[in-house]
Amino acid sequence: MPHDKHTPEQLAPLLTPEGWALLNSLGPYREDDALALSSRLRKEGHSPELVSAVLSQARLRAKAQAKFGEFSAHMLFTRAGLEQATRLSVAARHARRFVDAGVSHVADLGCGLGADALAMASLDLEVTAVELDETTAACATMNLMPFPKARVVHADAQSVPLEAFDGVWLDPARRETSSSGTTRIWDPEEFSPPLSFVESLAARGLPVGVKLGPGVPHESIPDGCEAQWVSVDGDVAEVALYFNALRRPTVRRAALVLSAVGASELVAETDFDKGTEPRVGPLEGYLYEPDGAVIRAGLVAELAERLGGHLVDEHIAYICAPDLVATPFARAYRVLEVRPYSVKALRAWVREEGIGVLDIKKRGTSVTPEELRKMLLVGQKKGASKKATLVLTRIGEQRVAAVVEPA
Template identity: 45%
Template sequence: MVRVDLDSFSALLTDEGQSLLAVLRDHDPARELATATRLRRDHPAALVSAALGQARLRQRAVAKFGAEDAYRMYFTPNGVEQATRTTVAAYRAGRFAALGVRSVADLCCGIGGDAIALARAGVRVLAVDRDPLTAEVARANAQVLGLSALVEVRCADVTDVDTSTYDAVFVDPARRGGRGRIFDPEAYSPPLSWAVEAARTSAHAALKIAPGVPHEAVPDDAEAEWISDGGNVKEAVFWFGTAPGTVRATLLPGPRTLVGAGLADPEPGGVGRYLYEPDGAVVRSHLVADVAREVGGRLIDETIAYITSDELRPTPYATAYEITDQLPFGLKKLKALLRERGVGVLTVKKRGSAIEPEELRRKMKLSGPHSATVFLTRVAGAPTVLIGHPAA
């Protein structure tokens, strides 16, 4: 486990620390013991441990920040886990800039992911975090990326910060505690209710929320947006000063944004030739009906977010599959059919089924040259298996 404290982090900023980080840029974690032994011959053991820990964090951060930034930036274990990935932060910064925002108070800034994106969009940022180490890491990141002129980092409790001189407020409450993820928005730090009131004091504001936030928690004067990146839902955002009552799903890269029209779910019906799997942001934002209208489809079950249609209409908001078989759920029949088709590579998707994909693949024991996609779901309330492949 990587441990970072103020003393070890400060040591990394020295010439000796920087030299070690440069040496460790492409180090192999599998050879870490041998590397540590070699480096400790010429450097203090504590500094070598800190540099190795930071090198591991940088490697983890590449997925969020890209190699060019990640190998220059600094991280804490929580910072890597909770920071907004660059693509999402850049999209949000672009929305702020399009609103005419020139300055933002970034409350609970963490290691500075959003502050960096805002500064790169030309926005002046006050980045605030109450943890001294985290604030120092954010300050170092702004400096190493050449953004210090636009980013002021302050170590303070966000509830004590005056944001009245800023065009907008951005709040990213801590959603992890000593026992892991926090699901109750009022248990966030600071609580969602405080963040909402802070947002209402500014002409524009955005609150980053876990994507599982219930729709009932969306304030009446806010716009709610669910964002996915590469097909994975990353967050929900409550926007203030934009379009109250609006619900949208945004897909990155793109961006492609679907704005809800307030449609009721279509009536379910039989499975047609094509099955559409809506993007997770569409499902979380409750805009499946909007996609169903776009593709001329219907639900396969009133409780399941799969859309079916007899014709293929490409949409960026759902992935289409051509269905070849439909059968009642049963492992024996499914296994026999897949073996008959020579299926060796199986993609398993599920909605409304208790069977886990890995469990099903293990029980099938398949081999063969062909591939298939299996959907474990319900159709008109009945446990059902659908077999198909991505539509051309």
């Protein structure tokens, strides 16, 4: 997990009975009330250091609700740790892999704030969570206190003897932190620990799983593992690689789509360059915009086949099909008309149709939707309220603009 601007000294005030009680006594955090809350706490006699630490944690807890739900109200966070932390709904699926594989004691190497360890301990697995960063390890210790089968070790993930474990989970640090914020690391060998270390553990026959950023290139994914991309409510959260007993033998790549209505998965047994040959056809009928997990997993052609459709261009992730098919793996739009891309012609169309609200989507073109929207709506009459959706894309060398409506 990356280093954070939080230091042990800044966290220390919260690890006292007074600090912990004060933090947990606050109601729901609202940024608009922060100044008044700070003043009130200082007037009550709390030190500036404690007030600063409490407000910082209250702010992070509010942000963490999206990932941790009601658990966030009793946890400690760092900013960088929260950015990389696994959503609990996804962590539960990681943990289930270990249970189904018959694993009993997991080494969680690079545990961060402890989200995956928490999910594993909730399923009655014994977990040893290892974290190099001192502040993050302190947070994980507090977060895992309710679970007697979980313990935290402050150490380098690559230095831990693994003889006592029958499964390993890793979440390598993929961000660098500076005074201006955090930046993402793209090279898997620059991760901490690197992907080659993960492969060396898998080579020993251990059930090994690793969470990586969803943008990892296909050529970096090792042979002999299952790669599962996961999206949550349309946001691609991660790709998890599973080795040995954690891997499903008939799955090489998968797209798991989680939403309020449940979980759906699209899988392929073939490698990334050996999948379904895409069919290409006209931009007509219904346009499908695949979920990001489907795109990352290289399963767009497989989805097109399932929908009875085709790609509009073999290099662009837009699918067209004659019929409207309900699918959790894509958003569907009815194609109303297709015209050559021309700013002048589109501006005239906006004016003639009385369009005041314009949603612009694009793939395969360098157009910036926000800038184009301003150009097309400039000078539009006040009171224009008609809504419209444009899809900008490329068919071969031709740029086109499709007028569509959500199906």
